[in-house]
Amino acid sequence: MDTRIDREIEEHPWREALFSGQTWVRRSLFLMAAIATGLVALLFNLADRFSVTFRAFLLKGESLWGLEIDSQTGTGIAMGLSIIGIWLAMTLRDRFFPGTQGTGIPQVMASLNVEADDPLRQSMLSWRIAIGKALLLIIGIYAGATIGREGPSVHVGACLIYLIGCWGHFPSWAVQRGLILAGGAAGIAAAFNAPIAGTVFAIEEIGRSFEKKNVGLIMLGVAVACTACWVYLGDYVFYGKLNPSLTSPSQWLVIIPVAIVAGFLGGCFSRAVVASTLWVNRTLRSHRVLLPLGLGCGLAGLGLASGGMSYGSGYDQALGILQHDAEVTFIYPLTKAAGNFISLASGIPGGLFDPSFAVGAAMGKLSAPLFPGVDPRAISMIAMTAYFTGVVRSPITSVVILLEMTTARDMAMPLFMAAVIAYESSKLISKTPIYEALAEIFLQDLRTKQTDKSTA
Template sequence: MQPFAKLLRRLAERVPDDLVELQQWRRRLAMLVSALLIGLLAVGFAAAGDFAQRVFAAQAAREWYMPLVLTPVIFVVIAALTRSLANEARGSGIPQVIAASRDSEKAESGELLSVRTGVAKLLLSVGALFGGASAGREGPTVQLGAAIMVQVHRLLKVRVSPGVLIAGGAAGVAAAFNTPLAGIAFAIEELAVAYEQRVAVLVMGAVMIAGLTSQGIAGDYVYFGHVGHGMPVSSVLVAAPLAGVLGGVAGGLFSRALLTLRGPGGRWSGVLGKRPLVTALVCGVIVAAIGVVAGGTTWGTGYEPTKALLEGARGDYWFGPAKFLAALVTSASGIPGGIFAPSLAVGAGLGNLLTPLFPSEQSGTIVLLGMAGYFVGVVRAPLTAVIILSETTGTTAVILPLFATCLIGDWAGSMVCRERLYHALARDFMPPVPEAKAEENRYT
């Protein structure tokens, strides 16, 4: 009996270690499978979104009045489907991930990051682009990435921690833009409350695998192509403050207006929320009309006109303000769609307003600074803005001007709208707390 008792003791000592090791391998497998799926779906999402925009552009080119019929109808259909199938899929998707990361146990069993919400987010976001919505796919990819992480971890019986959600969102940004460093920066600035070493390893692993997967399919590309050149210090001292203040104020106005229209406690959010289909119809008409007047440049993500301005092409000076209105109205409609790409397009248009003040060979760089100022004014994440613009344009020559512009833009944006947009919108997906109730009066 004594040898048998010794054997049992040894087994008892080994079992916990074996279980711990098994759990670690499950966790690693869950991260690997999740990141692979995020990379694959990000590429598929991008292809579907581009196809949707081409189809809409072709329809709009046939008859000038076609968008005035098509866009409102699709907005209403998307709003109705969102409300009936997955109301948690509305809007950008980033606020949902922020809300879920604050209570990961509830997120695991709730609807914010469920399979239904993830599938609905993908399909309805593509559907919105079929209707000419001024929306991006990056925010939806963040929610989709976090949802994939949650569901794979549940399937493999691995605990869903806040770091899992953060890693999924970061991988979504990295795969959507082919910007791995921006994904990590976004996780630090926007998604995480406290950034621990363990979370850092998880985020970097997810970003690396998702990025390599998307690169393996779509190739190692630079989102906007290699643009931007260095600037003399004399030009930087003028351009950075101008772009930072103009972009930051405009970005702050966008955030403040959107929170008034759709934010928790916003003056108009209750009215618009009670009549979602009427709101979608009116917003669809406005978005269509803006696009018709602007020659179609305000529909979709705004990638093509933004790329042209970065390459030094002469653009219409009203593009920035028109895209601003189209993006704001699309977001106010409540249909699924992101604001990352439209914000970059608006910023490019605002930067274009400043180009007459500088030599023509610097126009692309001035446009880039305008993008930085406006983007950080909306998102209020200066490090993410610098890195994402550096990676999407393949330039390091203007890192310091970008930093200067983003810091000024962040300050200017905070003067107009004190709350950070995504975090304010995230309260819509959280249980009411006293602090949130106190903040609700800010926009009433």
Template sequence: MPDFAVKTADMWHRGSAWILGPLMIGLVAVALATASNYVSQLNMALFHAFFFAPLLILPLGFVALTYVSRRYFSGTQGSGIPQTVAAINETDDAKTSHLLSIRIMIGKVMLTIGGLAVGASIGREGPTVQIGASIMHMFYKRGPFQDVEQRRILLLAGGAAGIAAAFNTPLAGIMFAIEELSKHHVFNANSSSLVTVIVSGLISLALLGNYTYFGSSGANLEWNSGVSTILICGVVGGMAGGVFSRLLIAASFGTTTRMAGFIRQRPLAFAALCGLGVALLGLATDHLVFGTGYQPTQAMLEDSGSLPWYFGIAKLLATLLSSMSGIAGGVFAPSLAVGAGVGDNLAALLPVSYAPHSAIVLLTMAAYLSGVTRAPVTAFIIMMEMTDSHHMLLPLMATSVVASAMSKLISPTPLYHALSQKFLLQR
């Protein structure tokens, strides 16, 4: 009887983890997506009605978000992916207990929505990874989930489910767990991990419908100019992504003594300066750099709108300042917008007959994302799933690999793994 009771309890805990956990991830991801879209629309309406409002709202908003994060939700700063990587790689529970919890989940949701409400150049996808890992972390030390390896499996499944639910990209979720979250460990894509991704994805599908993030792209690439297009997009996009990673890592670790002292002693003042910088960039681009950058990115993929030539660099700087400030928010969606801007520039420089505009934009988006994350497989799969561009699989794959190699020359250490060390040092 005792053995039967133990087995029954183990089955209950396993069922709760692999069914209840992904249900919660899917529901929270959908709630975050819905709320983020709503506050982004409110932000656009407000800034459209009061053109200079960002000069007041962004500095004050960054200060408020930084204060709340540091005071009540320490561990929610930035994307959330570095915190998840740190928790997966660390074997000592005490060292990472402040990075994944229900408190962190609540704070991450609130602060990400707040960041988008004030116009920060952030995304919700990275935060959803930390949210998913935090939810699955609840089941650690319950039933059969007692050792470090079981804990790691829970966190990997939660992070993968977060990406899958955020973008409606189940394949990219699995590849993200394999390529990014488990660089130092062998990822076992067992039935439990797959069930977590599938169930969370089904919740998103049931509530939001079957959709692709950027619609269906008709981009196509002729192979007579395809190789050179791939090389150009891969080299330029990868180098741009490497520069962003190098700058963000430098801002986190390698700032001058005077600047580092200022950030450490006056974090709220530094956040205000970052907010002011984003506001000025927004005014210079007619508010285009605020938020995720979804609308201008979709317009460029559909060839349905034109953007100023400086959109890409302005969005890169706005995302860099938002990430440096210490507020919660990811870089996935803004990175896609930066890549689209850089791709738009490349399309303008190349001959009209060289390659279609939408194809160059699509390839450069994958290249820039690969350059930032140094996860080429995730980059090309996520672009393929988000734009329904299965016919562009080989060009996307080749471009992402080239971009990752170019990024490594500029920023040898992958961004998320460099930042994960920062969170371990802050414990």
């Protein structure tokens, strides 16, 4: 790795900061990449929003562009799209876009574990992967996969901002980690309009360390990407402004059982996804058609059993629970979690944030009658934080992102307590955090393929 830029910055800080043309080129390239990351997150957001309208057209008989279809026929079409869509996404991924599998966050984490000049990094961060990730995510969204947008936003953002290092001659510390962390943080922040959570997630989960040199890059990338989204969407609150609270000391006792159960279930989900990923990777080598079709049929079956509620990210359902006290049935969190499990196990691009929050919100809503007198929205927020913490084991991010998504400042301490309890509860069943485990699987698979190529 070229350290000449490092020496110049160290020896001539004023000249490099203010008067170096190369420095201003680097800054311009970084800003363009951060804007592009924000626009990609906006594209994913709009695609997800329109998919809700599209599914209402299929499943509820609502009009779309002046067209109408009866719900029975639409249900059949939705099931067919699930089967064909999962098969198509998995096939395109394996044939044309290797390296795009999974949520994208483990891939970004894995890229930080290899040197910048290691050829393996090109198998994780490239223009081909950025394009493939976006294309396959959109296929998955309209196939009805139970996926979120944040993972692909992180992966594409890391690709975009890292790849400018090939043009701009950045310092070695930025090429090794800083640009990747900035891209990942910008992607997740822009996906949810949560700049603080995006910054925290990059430090807590993606980088798993605090690196003072990289903080400025991370914060700048986040600020620019979020601003790019604001131009179209405005400075919105993801779940809308809420003001629930726990109004007496006895109500705080609700946190303990809800956080223990939700955190443990999140840990079970995490462990199941890691185990199924290993199984799918092995089985896919000999069943490249049957396995994708089988997973698609599973997703279609869940859609039929749940009346279409298992399809999609779950954002609308979580929003309805938090803002309008919408009713849910016991089958909803089961089918939503099962749909997210199948989608993640298939390895198609897609995230788990939105579905996890939807499952947590439903768990809280369903358990609210057990705690009379407590605001159901408060219980839902506690369950959302706990379940999400159980799944990803990033307790700080879990608290910060829910607070940014709702502006519910009175829930800060209850969510902190719920996250800590859920974190410990999840560790009882899931020894390794999901992203860390998936990153290791992905990296090991890449190294095995590299070894096979070199010995062939």
